[in-house]
Amino acid sequence: xxxxxxxVTVDLARSLLSEQHPDLAGLPLRIVANGWDNVMIRLGDDxxxxxxRREAGAQxxxxxxxxxxxxxxxxxxxxxxxxRVGVPSETLGYPWPWGVVRWTEGxxxxxxxxxxxxxxxxxxAHVFVALHRPAPEDAPGHRFRGIPVAERQxxxxxxxxxxxxxxxxxxxxxxxxAVSAPExxxxxxxxxxxxxxxxxxxxxxRLAAVIDFGDVTSGDPASDLGTMWLTFDAEGRRxxxxxxxxxARGGRGWDEGMWRRAKGWAVLYTAICFSYPDTHxxxxxxxxxxxxxxxx
Numbered sequence: 001x002x003x004x005x006x007x008v009t010v011d012l013a014r015s016l017l018s019e020q021h022p023d024l025a026g027l028p029l030r031i032v033a034n035g036w037d038n039v040m041i042r043l044g045d046d047x048x049x050x051x052x053r054r055e056a057g058a059q060x061x062x063x064x065x066x067x068x069x070x071x072x073x074x075x076x077x078x079x080x081x082x083x084r085v086g087v088p089s090e091t092l093g094y095p096w097p098w099g100v101v102r103w104t105e106g107x108x109x110x111x112x113x114x115x116x117x118x119x120x121x122x123x124x125a126h127v128f129v130a131l132h133r134p135a136p137e138d139a140p141g142h143r144f145r146g147i148p149v150a151e152r153q154x155x156x157x158x159x160x161x162x163x164x165x166x167x168x169x170x171x172x173x174x175x176x177x178a179v180s181a182p183e184x185x186x187x188x189x190x191x192x193x194x195x196x197x198x199x200x201x202x203x204x205x206r207l208a209a210v211i212d213f214g215d216v217t218s219g220d221p222a223s224d225l226g227t228m229w230l231t232f233d234a235e236g237r238r239x240x241x242x243x244x245x246x247x248a249r250g251g252r253g254w255d256e257g258m259w260r261r262a263k264g265w266a267v268l269y270t271a272i273c274f275s276y277p278d279t280h281x282x283x284x285x286x287x288x289x290x291x292x293x294x295x296x
Contacts, residue, residue: 008052010029010041013049015092016094019089024100029042036276036280038214039051047102047103048101048103050099052098055096063140063213065099066140067139068081068082068213069081075210077207077208078102079210080102080212080213081101085097085098085100108282110200112202116202117197120202121231121240127207128248129247129248131191132190135218142215145215146217146218155272156267159268159274162271162274163270163271163291170295171267174263178263178267181260183220184257188218188219191223192210194212194215195224195227196269196283198286199212221258222261225258226263227269228266229290232293263294267294269290270291270294273286274287
C-alpha cells in the first residue's frame, strides 16, 4: 500500500532520472517548490521536474500531460508542457507518473506586490481570452470548478468561518449576488481551474508563464475569472476586464452575470486561502489581498 504522501527528495529524483532518462541524471538538482500535490525540482539551468507526492497530484499531472500539448500552441505565454515523461517505478517504490518541463525564469506572482502586477494585467487577460474556447466532450471533468456557483454553497458556508467575523455580512452579500446571477448557458469552455497568483510566474513587468494546469477542465469561465480579485488591485482589474470584455467570444465579451458569478468564486477562493496557514503561508497573503479588494 502506498503512503498517502511520499517524501519526494533529490535522491529519489536522481534515481528516477538514472532509471528512465539517464542522459539527464548528471545535471544539478535542487528543490524549488513543495506544493499541496507536487514537488518542483530544478534540473540544470533549463529544465525542472514535477513529481507528485500523493495520488491526487498524480491525477492532476496526468491531466496536464494529456491536455497541455493541445492547449499550449494557442496560449500567448509559456505553460508546463512536458518535454519528457516519466513512469511509475516499482524498483524505487515510486507509484506515479512524473514529468520534465522547461524552466521559466521569474518568481511566483504571489510574491510580487499587487501594484506591480498591474503591468501585466492585459497579458493575463489575453491568456484567458485564448484559453476560454469551446472544449471537447472528453475534456477532464472536475467536481469543484466550472460548475454553477450555487453548487459550492456548502463549501462557502464551511469556509466562511475562516474570514474575520466583521466581514461575514459583506461576504454573504457578494455570494448571494453571485448565486442569484443567471447561470452560464453557453458551451463548456476550456478552464485552467486554479489560476491564483501562486500559479502565475512574473518576471519584472511581464507575465512569464502560467503553471499548474492540473485542475484543467471545462465549464463556466467565471471560476477562472474570479482570479481578477485575487491577483490585481483596482487598476489591474480595470485593465484586465477591459481586454476580456473587448476580446472574449470573438469580441462579444461576457455578460454582467459572468462577472457577478466570478466575484462569488473570488469570495470562495479568498476563504479557502486561509485553510492551511502553517503549510501554505503564501496563500494567506493571497487571501489577505483578495479580502481587502472584495470585502473591506
